[in-house]
Each structure stands twice: as structure tokens, then as C-alpha cells.
Amino acid sequence: MDRDGSALAGAKVAETGAVEMSGAEMVIRALQDHGVEHIFGYPGGAVLPIYDALFSADGLEHILVRHEQGAVHAAEGYARSTGKPGVVVVTSGPGATNAVTGLTDALMDSIPLVVITGQVATHLIGNDAFQECDTVGITRPCTKHNWLVKDIADLARVLHEAFQIASTGRPGPVVVDIPKDIQFKKGPYIGPDSVRHRTYRPKTDPELAQIVKAVDLMASAKRPVFYTGGGIINAGPEASELLRELVKLTDFPITSTLMGLGAFPASGRQWLGMLGMHGTFEANNAMHDADLIICLGARFDDRVTGRIDQFAPGAKKIHLDIDASQINKNVRIDLPIIADAAKALREILHFWKTQRRKVDQNALSEWWKTIEAWRARKCLEFRNSDAVIKPQYAIDRLYALTRDRDVYITTEVGQHQMWAAQRFKFEAPNRWMTSGGLGTMGYGLPAAVGVQVAHPDSLVIDIAGEASVQMTMQEMSTAVQYELPIKIFILNNRYMGMVRQWQQLLHGGRYSHSYSEALPDFVKLAEAYGCVGMCADTPSELDAKIMEMIAVRRPVLFDVRVDPKENCYPMMPSGAAHNEMILCDAEEEAATVSDEGKMLL
Amino acid sequence: MSAAGTQRRVQAPHVERHTIAVLVDNEAGVLARVIGLFSGRGYNIESLTVAEVDHAAHTSRVTIVTSGTPEVIEQIKAQLGRLVPVHRVVDWTLETPGIEREMALVKVAGTGEKRVEALRMADAFRARPVDTTHTSFVFEITGAPGKIDSFIDLMRPLGLVDVSRTGVAAISRGPESM
Numbered sequence: 001m002d003r004d005g006s007a008l009a010g011a012k013v014a015e016t017g018a019v020e021m022s023g024a025e026m027v028i029r030a031l032q033d034h035g036v037e038h039i040f041g042y043p044g045g046a047v048l049p050i051y052d053a054l055f056s057a058d059g060l061e062h063i064l065v066r067h068e069q070g071a072v073h074a075a076e077g078y079a080r081s082t083g084k085p086g087v088v089v090v091t092s093g094p095g096a097t098n099a100v101t102g103l104t105d106a107l108m109d110s111i112p113l114v115v116i117t118g119q120v121a122t123h124l125i126g127n128d129a130f131q132e133c134d135t136v137g138i139t140r141p142c143t144k145h146n147w148l149v150k151d152i153a154d155l156a157r158v159l160h161e162a163f164q165i166a167s168t169g170r171p172g173p174v175v176v177d178i179p180k181d182i183q184f185k186k187g188p189y190i191g192p193d194s195v196r197h198r199t200y201r202p203k204t205d206p207e208l209a210q211i212v213k214a215v216d217l218m219a220s221a222k223r224p225v226f227y228t229g230g231g232i233i234n235a236g237p238e239a240s241e242l243l244r245e246l247v248k249l250t251d252f253p254i255t256s257t258l259m260g261l262g263a264f265p266a267s268g269r270q271w272l273g274m275l276g277m278h279g280t281f282e283a284n285n286a287m288h289d290a291d292l293i294i295c296l297g298a299r300f301d302d303r304v305t306g307r308i309d310q311f312a313p314g315a316k317k318i319h320l321d322i323d324a325s326q327i328n329k330n331v332r333i334d335l336p337i338i339a340d341a342a343k344a345l346r347e348i349l350h351f352w353k354t355q356r357r358k359v360d361q362n363a364l365s366e367w368w369k370t371i372e373a374w375r376a377r378k379c380l381e382f383r384n385s386d387a388v389i390k391p392q393y394a395i396d397r398l399y400a401l402t403r404d405r406d407v408y409i410t411t412e413v414g415q416h417q418m419w420a421a422q423r424f425k426f427e428a429p430n431r432w433m434t435s436g437g438l439g440t441m442g443y444g445l446p447a448a449v450g451v452q453v454a455h456p457d458s459l460v461i462d463i464a465g466e467a468s469v470q471m472t473m474q475e476m477s478t479a480v481q482y483e484l485p486i487k488i489f490i491l492n493n494r495y496m497g498m499v500r501q502w503q504q505l506l507h508g509g510r511y512s513h514s515y516s517e518a519l520p521d522f523v524k525l526a527e528a529y530g531c532v533g534m535c536a537d538t539p540s541e542l543d544a545k546i547m548e549m550i551a552v553r554r555p556v557l558f559d560v561r562v563d564p565k566e567n568c569y570p571m572m573p574s575g576a577a578h579n580e581m582i583l584c585d586a587e588e589e590a591a592t593v594s595d596e597g598k599m600l601l
Numbered sequence: 602m603s604a605a606g607t608q609r610r611v612q613a614p615h616v617e618r619h620t621i622a623v624l625v626d627n628e629a630g631v632l633a634r635v636i637g638l639f640s641g642r643g644y645n646i647e648s649l650t651v652a653e654v655d656h657a658a659h660t661s662r663v664t665i666v667t668s669g670t671p672e673v674i675e676q677i678k679a680q681l682g683r684l685v686p687v688h689r690v691v692d693w694t695l696e697t698p699g700i701e702r703e704m705a706l707v708k709v710a711g712t713g714e715k716r717v718e719a720l721r722m723a724d725a726f727r728a729r730p731v732d733t734t735h736t737s738f739v740f741e742i743t744g745a746p747g748k749i750d751s752f753i754d755l756m757r758p759l760g761l762v763d764v765s766r767t768g769v770a771a772i773s774r775g776p777e778s779m
Contacts, residue, residue: 136630141641145685148629165685198626199688325679328672 018188023155023178024049026189027089027116028057030159033192036087038063038078038453040071044091045131046118049183051089063453063482066474068095070446072102072173073472076111077447080433081408082454083236085112085167092118093131096177097138101440103173104142108437109259110234112171114162115143121181122150135177144172150179152187160195169202170323171234204322206339211347213335214294214318215357218348221292222363223370224252227275227304230259230436231297231321233429235341239263240429242345243296249352250359253371255283257298258436262426272371273380276304277572278418281379281581282371284570288578289370290315297321297341300330301437302600310577320344379570379583380422389539391416391491391562395423395463398489401546406458407431410447412468413439415497415568420463442471445488449475452484459487459550466492466559467516476529479555487549488557490522493564501567526557535559574600618647618668619694620701620771621678622779626686627653627661634684635663644677645669648703648746648768660688662779666746666769691779693771700774704767705749710737711760719759726752737762 021029027050031039039062043051054062065071068090075086090099096117106113120129136148145165147158158176166174218224226247232239240263247254247270254264255275264271273280275287284306287293293315298304300319305311311331319326319333320341327336337344351357382392395416409424410433411417417434426432433451435443444462452460462469469490479486491497499514526533532552536545542560549556569584575597625631632651639646647666654662667677674692681690693699707728709719712735719738723730728742742752746769753764773779 137633140630140634141637150629170683197685200685323683325676325683327679328675329679 018156018190020186021189022049022053022186023152023183024053026155026187027159027178027183028053028060029189030156030163030192031060031087032057034160034163035084037061039087039089040065040074040078040450041089042068042071042091042095044095044118046092046120046180047089047095047116047183049180050116050118050178061453062089063449063478065446065449065478067472068098069101069442070449070472070475070478072099072106072113072115073440073443073446074450074453074475074478075113075115076102076106076109076443077410077433077450078454079111079113079450080233080447081430081451083430085114085163085171086450088113088115090115090117091131092120092135093133095131096133096135096175100138100142101438103139103175105435105438105440105443106173107142107144109435110171110230111173112166113173114166115173115175117175117177118183119148119177119179122179123181125179135175139175142173143175144170146175146177148177148179149182152182152185155182155187156189157195160192161197161200163192164195164197165200169200169204202322203324203338204340204343206337206344206347208347210335210337211344211351214337214348215351215355217292217316217318217335218250218252218294218352219357219359221252222360223286223290223367224250224292224294224364225272225286225290226252226254226294226296227256227287227298228254228260228263228296229257229298231341232260232263233297235297235322237429239297239342239345242342242349244268246345246349246352249349251364252294252359253286253368255279255286257301257304258421258434260298261421261432262429265427266425267427272375274421275578276301277306277574278422278568278570279572280422281377281570281583282374284572284578284581285374286371287312287315293317295319295321296345299326302330305330306572306580307575307577312578377583379581382566382584384539385563386539389536389542389560389562391419391493391566392423393539394489394491394542394560394562395419397542398461398463398546399424401543402459402461402550405550406455408433408448408451408455408458408460410434410444410451410460410462412444412462412464413441414465414468414499415493415501415566416463416465416468416491418498418568419491424463441465441468443468445469445472445486446475446478448486448488449478449482449484452479452486453482456484460485461487461489464488464490465497466490466494466519466522467496470520473525476526476531476555476557480530484555485553486555488555489549490557490559491562492519492522492559493562493566494519495564497566498568504567505573522557522559531555531557533557533559535561537561573597614670616668616670617674617694618666619674619692620699620769621665621667621681622691622693622771623663623665623681624688624779625661625663625684626688627659628686631661631686632663634686635665635681638680638684639665639667639677642676642680644673648766650768650770664769664771689779691773693773698774699771701745701769701771702743703746703749703769704741704743705753706731706765707740707742707753707756707761708737708763709740709756709760710762712736715759719756722752722755722759728752
């Protein structure tokens with residue numbers, strides 16, 4: 001485009017319906033066309049034209065983070081709590097490399113993100129220019145797809161494809177890398193409706209034959225269990241509704257992965273609690289003894305299955321997943337259903353009802369008796385104390401005092417995360433944001449920022465550990481700037497608690513570098529950031545302090561000093577099967593982790 | 602396994618060799634996606650060939666020879682299928698009987714008896730000399746990979762100095778397209 005051509009900016013090009021604008025303007029326009037309201041980002045040399053276009057853009061609020069990792073986690077929290085893709089803008093080089101942890105996190109947990117990275121000008125690519133890195137090369141394995149846009153004529157199409165690929169099929173993060181000269185160049189902008197991807201066609205409709213088979217298997221099952229995951233959440237609120245209806249109709253017991261909490265209400269009679277390494281006794285035993293596992297939107301992760309060769313030995317397995325590559329990946333599946341969870345559930349319900357299918361009532365009553373016996377074991381009980389705050393007690397009180405509120409929970413990674421998953425009772429989807437697949441310490445605080453941006457009037461709490469929270473602590477400053485009243489509820493045990501627990505159980509109690517020495521004074525730190533700092537040392541002061549934390553309409557950092565030696569139980573040690581759990585009153589058994597088990601993570 | 606009812610499967614891994622064809626959009630980085638998938642997930646690549654097969658539609662065909670247990674092969678195909686620029690994935694080993702061919706350039710240096718013997722062997726294998734000097738030949742040979750392996754083995758004692766192989770190209774028999 002020559003100088004004169006640029007004067008035509010904004011004018012309609014008659015034949016194509018395309019509008020002339022600069023690459024930077026196209027980015028803004030595409031975000032607007034996709035209904036984006038919030039962007040998480042950090043400016044830099046290679047995205048200055050985009051930031052310039054943003055300066056005067058309507059309807060887009062930019063949240064300035066303090067580190068690009070924070071931007072991506074905030075966008076993840078935003079996406080998980082709304083179901084809409086999160087949007088991030090970062091600069092080239094370190095901006096892009098700092099985003100990698102968040103991208104990988106979003107890929108592992110199937111979170112839709114559109115991440116726009118600046119790149120050095122096209123003629124400088126490959127010259128080791130200032131703040132140059134091979135962004136598409138670095139992010140190729142940690143995105144669902146990525147693009148380097150070297151021609152302005154491709155930009156609009158790529159931006160629309162980015163939104164489509166991020167948010168459809170199995171969702172995931174995408175990166176659009178835009179060189180600085182392309183951001184300045186003018187070209188034709190086409191709208192989202194005129195773009196159809198050449199190859200990308202996610203399959204979402206289930207095969208009827210498989211639905212019929214699934215209904216048959218369910219009707220003849222004697223010891224069935226639903227095993228649900230994040231796929232239900234990702235399929236939208238309707239999938240959760242349909243799941244609830246199906247569970248009510250069949251009265252089958254239901255468990256869920258860490259990612260799927262909230263899809264089925266924790267107060268439901270059929271709810272067994274979470275399964276897996278720190279799942280409940282009843283959920284894991286039900287999986288082990290089941291004759292039919294109906295897996296809905298989960299992926300038989302190693303944290304869920306435990307020892308794979310002893311996983312659910314007598315069960316037929318139905319696996320509903322939108323991603324065909326998940327079938328038979330870890331566990332042989334008897335009946336795969338490749339589809340969107342809501343669509344498949346709707347069909348299953350339809351067939352179940354129209355064919356008037358009935359469950360095997362006698363067998364199911366027997367099954368429930370067995371399950372009730374496991375439940376009676378009360379595996380989540382713990383020895384409370386009057387003198388020291390037990391972390392379980394802190395979470396129980398937090399839950400009791402917030403349960404009637406409009407509350408969203410994020411977490412960091414470790415013991416506090418597992419205690420929160422076990423004890424906080426989620427009744428609805430999209431209320432629980434945690435890093436599952438990647439296990440990213442430092443996820444929770446920026447995720448809470450993102451959730452609070454999306455839900456300004458809700459109560460957003462990051463249940464944190466003192467080690468994790470220091471990894472992204474700088475985002476306190478973001479919370480202050482945008483008046484986001486997030487609550488950071490730190491279970492401070494002065495240890496990297498899960499590391500300490502494993503060192504106790506597997507490494508002879510040699511606590512190599514897991515003690516959090518030289519901790520900051522969190523109260524003063526909070527005040528330095530302009531937040532409210534609080535702390536508690538005894539169980540008796542906890543309730544009043546929690547109420548105070550909730551009442552403050554400002555970001556709060558609450559340092560809850562808990563028992564440093566508490567372990568997270570129940571636990572299925574690595575290399576063990578579902579029926580080989582360690583319960584809280586049998587700690588001595590823990591020494592029997594096999595050498596094989598020690599090698600697993 | 603002594604205890605009846607234990608489910609542990611103890612078996613030697615059964616490794617199969619498969620030839621997989623992948624039709625992809627010829628966009629920047631598409632080959633890196635395919636290769637990165639194999640290295641990132643620990644799959645084997647025995648040979649890989651790639652070239653644009655439709656210049657107008659900008660589609661390329663990648664032919665990969667890989668080996669693994671049936672479970673791994675199934676995963677490889679599923680993982681390839683979820684790469685965004687992939688149109689189709691076909692396993693020639695399973696789905697349709699395919700034809701596999703590979704071309705190699707084989708340089709042999711020597712004089713006297715060995716030189717004569719090399720030329721005689723090349724003739725038996727229908728390998729064609731495409732460069733000839735007083736002290737060397739470059740043979741062009743086309744065939745199934747096993748045939749090329751045999752030819753190279755025979756050339757070794759006769760003064761083999763260099764080999765360049767294309768990797769396997771494969772196509773199905775009969776009238777159908779991929």
C-alpha cells in the first residue's frame with residue numbers, strides 16, 4: 001500500500017466488503033468482532049502499534065499485569081469462570097517466553113486463550129534482533145495451534161481462525177505472532193463470518209449406534225459409576241444440567257476429577273467426592289470395584305488411575321471425549337463416543353427416556369450398600385486441635401462462612417489445593433479454577449485477578465500456600481490498580497507442604513530444601529502493595545478474621561499460620577491401586593511405597 | 602502370575618512397522634509440527650518424506666515409516682489427526698494394501714575386479730549408473746526399502762563410499778485416492 005492508498009483507510013472496498021486498516025487496527029477490530037471486553041497484557045517495543053490502537057478503542061478494557069505469566073493465568077481464570085476465551089497481548093522475546101508457562105497450563109487443562117505476541121519486523125526475523133525469539137517455534141508444543149503472520153493480507157483471517165480454534169472442539173490456547181511492520185501495514189479487514197478454515201472440523205455430534213450401546217451397557221450394569229471431568233465444564237452449563245438429570249434418572253454414583261468439580265453438586269446424594277491420588281476412599285473404591293465406568297470428559301490421567309495395570313480390573317469402560325486422541329491413550333476403552341459432552345448427554349437421555357430403560361434396581365441397591373460402607377469410613381476426617389490451626393479446619397471454616405455467597409475459588413498447587421478440592425463443596429460449574437494438568441504453582445493469584453475482572457461483584461478467593469503465592473505475588477499490584485477485591489487465603493505451613501509430605505513418606509524424612517526460610521512478613525507485604533494484610537495463629541480467632549476478610553471491599557492477603565506437619569490424606573501413593581489408599585489414621589503404612597512407585601511422579 | 606484373577610498383563614511388547622501418509626496444508630511450520638509431535642511424545646521415525654503434491658491447493662504429503670506397539674501406532678494416528686493443518690491420516694499398513702518405494706543414490710569407488718563386480722550387481726538389481734568416472738560409479742536404485750538395504754550391503758565390500766536415500770514414498774493400489 002502506498003502513501004495515497006493509506007488515505008483510503010476506513011473506506012469500503014466495494015467488491016470484497018473488506019475495509020482497509022492497519023494491522024494493529026485489525027487486531028482491535030477482530031477482538032471487538034469476537035465480543036472481547038477484557039484484555040490482559042503488558043506493552044513492549046514490538047506491540048506498540050497495537051497498544052496505540054488500543055488507546056482509543058471502544059469497549060475494550062486492558063488489564064495491565066506485572067509479569068506476562070500473570071497475564072496468561074489471569075486470562076485462564078477469566079476463561080474458566082465465564083466460558084469465553086481469555087485474551088492476552090504481550091511483546092516479543094521475553095514477553096513471549098514469559099507466557100510459555102501459562103500457555104502450557106492452558107493446553108493441559110483445555111482452556112481457550114487467544115494470545116497475541118509482538119514480533120520483530122519481518123526483515124529482522126532470523127537476525128538475532130533485539131527482543132527477538134522464535135515465538136512460534138517455542139510455543140508450537142504448548143499451543144493448540146499458532147501462527148506467524150508475515151503478510152497483512154492474512155492477518156484478519158488468522159485472527160478469526162485463532163478464535164475459532166481456541167474456543168471450539170477441545171478448547172486450548174493459540175498464539176498469533178505479529179511482526180511490528182505488519183502491525184503498521186494497511187490491508188483489507190474481513191469479518192469473522194467470511195472465514196472458514198480449510199482443515200479444522202472438530203467432530204461434535206455423537207454416533208447414534210454408540211449412544212444406543214452406551215444406554216444398553218448402563219441399563220445392564222450392576223456396579224456402575226460416572227467418572228466425569230473438565231470436559232463437562234468446557235461443554236458449557238447445559239452439559240452440567242444434563243449430567244444432573246442423568247444421575248438423577250439412573251441413581252448411579254458419581255465421582256469427578258479435580259478439573260470437573262462443580263459439574264455435579266457436592267450436596268447431591270450420589271456424589272462420592274473427587275477421585276484419584278487424593279480422592280475419597282469411596283470414590284476410589286467404587287472405581288476399583290465397578291463393573292461399568294462411564295467416563296464423561298475426563299482423560300484417565302495418571303493422578304486419577306494410579307497403578308494402571310490394576311485400574312478398575314472388572315469394569316467395562318465407556319469414554320466420551322471430544323478429542324479422539326484421548327481414547328485408548330492410557331486405558332483400553334470398550335465403547336468410545338467422540339462428541340461434545342452436552343450433545344452426547346442429550347442423546348443418551350433421549351434414548352434412555354424414549355426407550356423407557358430401567359436400571360438393574362436390585363444390583364444397584366447392593367452397590368449402594370457397599371458404597372455406604374466405604375462412606376462410613378469418613379476418610380476426610382482429621383484430628384482437630386484447639387491450639388494450632390489445622391489446614392483442613394481453615395478450609396472447612398472458609399467454606400462454612402462463604403457457602404451462601406456468590407463465591408469463586410482459585411488455588412495454587414500443593415497440599416492446600418488438594419484440601420480445597422476435598423473439602424470445599426462446589427454446587428455449580430465454573431466456580432473452581434485450579435491448575436490440574438501442569439500443576440503450576442503461582443496460578444491462583446493471577447487467576448483470581450482474571451476471575452474478579454469477569455465477576456466484579458462476586459467473592460473471589462485464592463486458596464494459597466505460602467510457597468506458591470510468592471511465585472506470582474507481584475500481581476497484588478494489579479489487583480490494587482484495578483480495585484479488584486480478591487482474597488488471598490494463605491495456608492502458611494512454612495513448608496512446600498506437598499514436597500515435605502513426599503519427603504516424609506518416600507525419602508526418609510530428609511526435608512531437603514522444602515522449608516520456607518526467610519518468609520516475608522505477609523501483613524507488611526500486603527500493606528506495602530496497598531492491600532489489606534491479616535494474619536491468624538489460633539483456631540479461635542479464625543472465624544472473625546474470615547468474616548473481616550470478606551467484609552473488606554479491597555484485596556486482602558490473609559496469612560493463616562497452620563500446623564506445619566499436617567499431611568494430606570487420604571492418599572493413593574504413586575504406584576498403588578485405587579483400593580490401596582493411605583488414610584489419615586494409618587500413617588505408618590505410608591512407608592510401604594514400592595521402589596517402582598518412587599520412580600513415578 | 603500365580604494368583605488367579607489378577608489382571609496384570611505380562612507380555613513382551615509387540616512392535617509393528619507402519620507406513621502412515623498424512624495430507625497437510627503446506628503452511629509454514631507444518632513439518633515442524635509433525636516432527637515435534639514425534640519427538641515430543643517419544644515416537645520413532647524410521648523414515649520421513651515430504652513434498653508438495655498439489656501446487657494449486659498447496660497441499661503436501663508426508664509419508665512416515667514408524668514402529669511401535671499397536672497402542673502406540675493408534676496414538677500416533679490420533680495425535681496426527683488433531684494437528685490443525687492435517688487433512689487426512691491414512692495407515693497404508695492397515696487400511697489398504699499400499700505400494701512402497703524408495704530411491705537411493707549409491708556411490709562406489711574402486712578399480713579392477715571389484716569395479717566389474719559392482720556393475721554386474723547393479724545390473725542384477727536394475728540399478729542404473731548415473732555418474733561414471735574411471736574410479737567410481739554413482740548408481741540410482743529404486744525399490745522397496747528392503748531391496749535397497751540388500752543392494753547397499755552388497756556394495757559395501759566393493760568400495761561403497763556414500764549413500765543418499767529419499768525415504769519411503771507410498772500410495773494405495775487400485776483406483777481410489779487417499
